[in-house]
Amino acid sequence: MTWRSPLALMRDALRGQRARDKELRNLVSNLPYEGLDKAKQPNRHFPSNAIKTTKYTLLLFIPMNLFEQFHRLANIYFVGLAILNFIPVVNAFQPEVALIPICVILSLTAMKDAWEDFRRYQSDRKLNNTPCLIYSRKEKQFMERRWKDVRVGDFVKVVCNEIVPADLLLLHTSDPNSVCHIETANLDGETNLKQRTVVSGFLNSAFEPESFTGVVVCEKPNNNLNHFKCYVEKPDKERAGAGIESLLLRGCTVRNTDHAVGFVVYAGHETKSMLNNNGSRYKRSKLERKLNIDVIFCVILLFAMCLVGALGHFLWLQALPGIPPYLVPDSSGHLDGPSLSSFYTFFTMIILLQILIPISLYVSVELVKIGQIFFITNDTDLFDEETDSRMQCKALNITEDLGQIEYIFSDKTGTLTENKMVFRRCSIMGTEYPHKENDKKLLQQISRAESSSGSRKTDPYLDFFLALAICNTVVVSMATAQRRRVSVLLWMGSGDGGHSQERKDGGKICPIKISSILNRTFSDSSVVEEDHFQPSVKKERNGGSYALQTCSLHAASESNKPVATSDNLRYEAESPDEAALVYAAKAYGFILLARTPDSVTVRLPSGEDLVFKVLDTLAFDSNRKRMSVLVQHPITKEYVLYTKGADYAIMELLVHLDYIYCGKQKNTAADTQHHLDCYAKEGLRTLCVTKKVVSAKVYESWLVDRQRALAAIDNREELIMDTAVQLETNLSLLGATGIEDRLQENVPDTIMALREAGIQVWVLTGDKPETAVNIGYACRLLEEEDLVINMTVGFQITCTSILDCTLEEVRRYGEDPRNVDTRPDISLVIDGRTLTMALSPDLQERFVDLAKRCRSVLCCRVTPLQKSRVVKVIREKLKVMTLAVGDGANDVNMIQAADIGIGISGQEGMQAVMASDFAISRFRHLKKLLLVHGHWCYTRLANMIIYFFYKNVAYVNLLFWYQFFCGFSGTAMIDYWLMIFFNLFFTSAPPVMFGIMDKDVSAELLLGVPELYRTGQGAGAYTFSTFWVSILDAFYQSLVCFFIPYLAYQDSDIDIFTFGTPLNTVSLFTILLHLSIEIKAWTVVHWVIMLGSVALYFVVTLAYSAICVTCNPPSNPYWILQSQMADPMFYLVCLISTVVALLPRYHQNSIAPSPIVQARHLDRLDPSEREQWIKEWRSFRGGGQVKRSRLSTPPSPSLGTPADLFPESPTTAEIIGDDFTLNVISENYQRPVHT
C-alpha cells in the first residue's frame, strides 16, 4: 500500500460515488490490469462480490442494538419510567427494581437479534467462501477462487449444477448453440428451465477472455429480475445489444450446460437477487389498528387516574391541620408544599400504575400469532398431497384479518381453474374439429394435405399445425442431466454398462467431464433412436388407434411408454397454454423435436424432419396480447411469420382485401369467429393462429429497425414492441384453438360457502366476457335465476348514463315489493375498457354504489394494473376488508393491493406466492382457511386482547383504590417483585394459551354453517363497546376485590403487606376465573396451564415469603402468605370477593343469545344429530332456493327479456346505442357441463 494524500482519496471516493450513480456504466475487463494496485483498477468503484447482510458488528452490537430497539415507542415508555424512578422525589419503588422490566425486555430482544444476526453472518461467510472459477491472466486459465474475490470486470466460469456467483453477462457456453439453461428456483421458486443466450456479437466464436477488448455499457443496477439493458461496444464501435436473455443472475443454477463463461456486470449487493432481497413485509392488521386506538384510551385513562391521584394528594395535604409525624421531610428538614408535592405525586402515580398500558400485550400478541400460524400451517386439510406443499404463512401478523374478510377478489385462470390446459377443439379454415371424437376426420385432412405434395407450401392444415408446434417459446428437454441420463438408459437398455454406473453415482453434482460425454453420447444416440423408432409409430398410426387418444396434455406428458421417442421429450413451457398446443400438435404428428435460439426442428407426420431457421421471436406482451415467430421455411426458403394470440388482438390485423382466397378468407374469418364465440361459451380459452409470408425485401428493411431497437438502451421495450407491431399486419387466418381449463375441485362449493359467509366474491380475469361468464356459472358465482347486468361500452358518456340508469334500475329492483324479502341477486359483468371508465374519479362513486348492490361481479379482459385498481377502489371507498387470491405474475399487483394477498402455488411460477401473505395450493383451501382458521384466529385474538386490557386494568386499579387510603402517596400494598411476577408468570400463560387454542365453535360447525363467519365481519367481536364494557367490568371487579377485603379488615391490626396478600390472591383468582368463563372449550392444555398458574402463584409466593427476610427493603413479605394461609378469614375473604366479582360477568355470558351461542349449543350434540341440525338451520336461514324461485319474472320491462345469446341483446343495446346489455340470463343459455 502506497501512501496517498487524503485529498486524492477523497477525490477518488467522490469519483467512485459518481461512477456508481451514473445511469450508464462503462465496464471493461480487469485482465489487462491484473496485479496492479487498487488505485489503478478501472472497476474499483464498484462493490466487490462479498456480501454482508448482518446488521451489527461485534464491537458495536450493544449501542447499535439499543439504538434500534429505542425506535420502538414501548421501549421508550419503559425507559422513561425507569428514569422517573431514579428521581428521588417521585420514585415509587426502589430504583434498581424499576429497571427490571426494561432490562428483561431489552435483553430478550437483543438476544434474539444477536442470534439472528449470527445466523446471517454464518450464511454470509458460507456464501462468500463458496468456490468459483475466475480467469487469471497470469495462469492463463480459470483459477479456483472464492465468491468474495469476484469483482466487476472479471471473467467467471460456471459449470453444470453450480450456482452463479454474480450477475454475469453470458459470453460463451459449452453448448454448440450458445445457449445456457438456468433454473431460477433460488430466486423466484420457478423450477422450469430458462434459456439464456450468449450476447449476439459473441456467437459461435471460440472465446478467449484475454482477447475481450470491448466495453460493456449497462444500466444502473435495479431490482427488476426480468429486465436488463446493456450493449457491448467493440473497439470497432460496433454495438451488440443484450438484454435479460443474456444475463445469468446471481443465485441461479446452471443446468444442462457443461459450462458457461460470463463477464461480471454487477457484483455483491448490486446484483439483482440481492436488490430483490428486502426481507419480509410488515402489514398491520385491522385489529391491531383498533388495538392501538384503545392503547391510546388506556394512556388517557392512566393520565386521568394520575391526575386524580395528584389532586387527591393536594387536597389531602391541604386538609392536614399540622405536620403529622408520618410526613417525612427531606434531609434539610423541609417539607414540600402541597402543590409541588402533588406535582411529584403525578409522576409517582405514572410509575405505580404503569402496567395500565399493556406493553406486554404486544409481546403476547406476537406469541399468539406464532401459535396460530403453527396451527394453520399444520392443518392437514390445507395440505396438498399432489405438490406435497403445506399452507405457508408469509406475513406473520395478519392471521386475524382472515376472519374479517368482506370482499374476495379472485383471479380465474389457475385460481378457480386448474390451469392445466387440455386441447379440446380447433377450427381450421372455418371448419370445426372437435379433438376427441372426430379426430379421424382431421387426420384424414392432414394426410390428404400431405400426400398432395404440391400444396405443401400453402396447405392451411399443415401450416396450422406447424404454427402450433413452432409459434411458442417452449423449451424441449431433458430438464436436468439426471433426467436425461435416465432416458438414455431407457433407450440403450443394458447395452451400455458404463452409463448405468454413472447413473448410480449421479447425485446433484455432476462431474463435468462425464456429463459432457454423456450429453454428446445422448445427442448422437437420440437421433439414431428416433430414426429407428419412427416407423413403429407410423405403423401404429396407420392402424388408426394410436396415441391420439391421449389428447390431454397430462396424458401425453405423463405416459412413459418407451416405445415412442416423442414421449420422452419434455416440453417446458412458461405458459401452460403453449405446452397444450405443442402437445396437441404432437398428437397430430407434428412433433417439436428441438429448439435452439436460431432453429426449430419439427417432425412431420410423414417422419420427415424439418429444420426451420428462426429469424426472430416477437415475444408475448400484455399490450399486444399475441406472439409471433419469424422463420425461414427449409424447403421453400420463404420467410414465414406465424402469429398466435387473443382473437380480438388478431382479428383486427387480418388481410382486408384478400386477392388470394377471393373472399374465402372473409368467410373463414366469420366462421372462425363464430366458432370462437361457441368455444368461449363453453368456457374454453381461445387463441387464433395466423400466418404471413414476408418477402425478403420487407424482411431486410425490417431487420434494420429491429436491430436498432434491440441495441437501444432508452425505451428499448417500446421500440421492440413497435417493430413487432410493424411486422404483425395483414395476417391470414389459419384457424383457432379452444383449450379447456378445468375447474379445480370443490370450487363451486367453496364459492357458495364463502357467499353464505357474507363475503362478496369478485372474479377478475383477462379472459373474454363469454368465457368468464361461463366459468362464473360453472363455479356458481352466477346462478341461473340471477339478474346479470352486462356492461360493455365504448365511450365515457354512455358509460355515465348507463351507470346512472342501471343504478336506478337496481335500486328500484330492490325496492320492488315483490323483492322486498329477497336478496337482490344481481350480478355485474364488466369488461376492462368499461372498467377503466367506471373507475375514473367522477364515476367511481356510482360504480362502487352499483357494485355494492351486486351479489357478484365479474371483470373481464382486465390488465394486472386494473385488477389492483379495482381492489384499491373498493377497499378505500367501502372501507371493507379485502382479500385477493391469484396464482400468476399478473395477480401480483392485486395481491399486494388487498388487505390480505393469497397466492396459489400453481402452474404459473411462484411470483404470486412470493408476493402473497399466505400461500395455498388449491382454491378450495380458502374455505377452511377463512371460515375456520380465520374465524378462530379472529375471535381468539380479539377476545385475548380484550381480556388483556381487562386484566391490566383490574389489577392496577387495586393499587389505585388503595391510594385513597394512603394519602395518595403512591404506596403499593403488594410486594413489587410479586407484582412483576404476577404479570410475568402467574397470569401471562393463560391468555396466550387462550389466544392460541380457544375454540368457540367446532370446525365442523363453522364449515357447515358459513353464516357464523359473519360475526367477525365489519366491527366484529372487538368493538368500541366491548372494549369499554370490559374496562368497566375491570373497574367493577377491582372495586369488589379491593373493598370486600377492605371492609373485612377495617379497624383491625392488619399490616400493609398482610392486607395486600388477600388482594393479590383474590385478584389472581378473579382474573383466572374470568378467563375460565371466557374459555369455551377446555382441553388438557387448558387445565394444565390454568391449574399450573395457580400452583405457580402459591409455590413462588410461598417460597419468596420464606426466603426474603430483608430483601427488597420497603416491603416486608417475610412469612406473610404462610401466616395468611393459616387463617380461615383469608379463605373466606377470597371466596366471597371472587364470587361477587365474577357474578355479573357470568350472567352477561350466560344470557345474550347470539348465533355463536346457538352454534355452541349445537356443538354439544353428537355428530349425527348435529348434521341434522345444520341441515335444518341452513334450510331455515339460507332459504336461497326458495327465494330465488320467486324471482320468476323480471321486475321491470326495461330490464330486458331473456336473450338467446348472452352478449347481444338487441333491445337495450339499440336503446342506448352502445354494446350494452342488461338481461336476465335464462335457461336458454347453454351451460357447459364441468365435471
Place this chain on the structure above:
Amino acid sequence: MVKQEQELDNRPDNTAFTQQRLPAWQPMLSAGIVIPGFVLIGLAFIGIGVALFVTSRSIQVLEIDYTGVAQDSPCYRCSDPDTKNCVCTMDFSIDTLFKGPVFFYYGLTNYFQNYRRYGASKDASQLSGDLEYFKNPSSDCSPYQYDNDKPIVPCGSIANSMFNDTFKLYQIVNGARKQVPLDGKGIAWWTDYNVKYRNPSVTPLRNAFNGTVKPVFWSRPAYELDPTDPANNGFINQDFLVWMRRAALPNFRKLYRRITEGDYAEGLPAGNYSLEIAYNYPVLSFDGEKKVVFSNVSWMGGKNEFLGIAYLVIGSLCIVMSIVMLIVYAKFKFPEED
C-alpha cells in the same frame, strides 16, 4: 416422478394436538345445572354467613376514646402538646363478664403509617443487628439518619414516630384499685421477634449503641425501652416490633397487651375499671383520635360483622336468582328442549 418416491415429507403431523382436535369439555351450563348450582351455593353462603355473623356477635368489644378533644374528657388537659409527662385516668365499667383472653389494643385514626416515604424510612440491615449500619445508617432514613453528625439508632421515621403512650389498668374493687396484670409477651409476630429483627450480639446491649444517639422523639434509648425486662429491649422490644409492622389503613389498632393472667385469665369480670394513661403521643397535628380497645377474639379474629352480612346477602341473592331463573325458564322453555 422423483417427488413420489420421497414420502411426502411436508405432510403435517396428524395428531389431535396439531389438528386442534384435542378432546374438549365445553362448559355450556344448562338450566338443569345452573339452578341447583345456584341454590347450593346460596345455601352454603348463607350457612357461612350465619356462622360468621353469630361468631362476630359473640365477640365483645369495648372502645374508649381518650384523645381528649372534648372539654369534659379527663384527658383534655393532656391533649395540649405543650404539656409534658401528662397522666390522665379514664373510668369505665363492664356490665357482664368480658370473656378472656382479653386483647388490649391501642388505636389511632387518621394516622397514615402507609404513607409511602414514611414506610421506606427505615434501615432493615440496621434492624437486623448489623453493626456496620449502626455507624452508617442507610440514607433511606434521612432526615432521621444523623442527629448532630451522630448516627441515629434505630434510624428512620417509623422508629422515630413510635407510639409512646403507656397504660395501666385497674379494677375498682370496693373502692380500691387493683391492678390488672398485662401480658406483654408474644404480642408481636413470631417471625419479627425471632428472625427479622435482631439485636447485635454484644453484651451488654448498651455497648453496641456507643457512639449513636436515640431517635429524636424518643425519651429513652432503644436499649432501655423496657426497664422491667432486660430481654425485652433493643430491636426486639415487643412494642417496638408491633409499631414497626406498619398498619395497612389509616384507622388502625395495634395490640398493646393481653390480659391472660391471674384473676383475669377467665376475662374481665363485671365491675368498674380505671385506665391510667401516660399521655405522650400528640395527635392534633393530623386530626387523629386515640383510643384503647378491649376485645376478645375468636377463630375469625376481631369483631367484624361485614363479612357475615356479605355472605348472607350474596347467599340470598343466589337463591333469589335461582328462583327468577326457574320462573324465566319455566315460562320460556329451555332452549335445549326444543
